[in-house]
Amino acid sequence: MFKPLDPLLHSELRLAVMSLLISVDEAEFPYIKQQTGATAGNLSVQLDKLATAGYIVIEKTFKGKKPCTLCRVTPVGLKAFEDYVAALRTYLNVKPDTTQQT
Amino acid sequence: MFKPLDPLLHSELRLAVMSLLISVDEAEFPYIKQQTGATAGNLSVQLDKLATAGYIVIEKTFKGKKPCTLCRVTPVGLKAFEDYVAALRTYLNVKPDTTQQT
DNA sequence: ATAAACAAGTTTATTTTATAAACCAAATAA
């Protein structure tokens, strides 16, 4: 009936981060912070969780002399996101396709 | 960019309960328990939260001699659910309708 | 040159939430 929801993605901030990264392909910490409205601390924690799960990669570089944290979604992350969306649909009373049920 | 998600609905079990109640109009505790796969304790707690928010009404009746907890979604709950789904779409990179944005 | 302010995060502590385990009361079965 209801498919289980990946707890890692069923979080407002992490979902926003993933959504953002999927749409832009790569983004820096301050940009993500601004777009999501998250606090730096919260964002740092949630990015770590996504990275630990292999959903994103975090590349620490420098932009001139300033540290620059660059984030990118991985194929695993993209797949997880798509699966999450598919699972979520089972809760939304939306029938996206009437032909066959897996 | 990303609309905030109603925390009361952004919960796997509560979302399942709401989805279920919307589709069936009314349901008894054991049925909801079976359909969602929740434990009785967890279900009891989450139903209370939904009732406290006015998203559902819980009617305690008897079925013969046995107690029967009947749940029904309210108009407020239905509205909240619809709003939640609309907010959620801002995270899913899905453009459900290209004509006009409220 | 030194100090104050700022940028970019991280770490830690607090609060909230979810979940399960334990419990209770009444009804039915043995």
Next chain:
DNA sequence: TTATTTGGTTTATAAAATAAACTTGTTTAT
């Protein structure tokens, strides 16, 4: 009559989210 089952509730624990405090280094002002 004493288990056992049904239908839950309450309480305790584990996990999560979030914010506050802190760190490191840089830029700007004095």
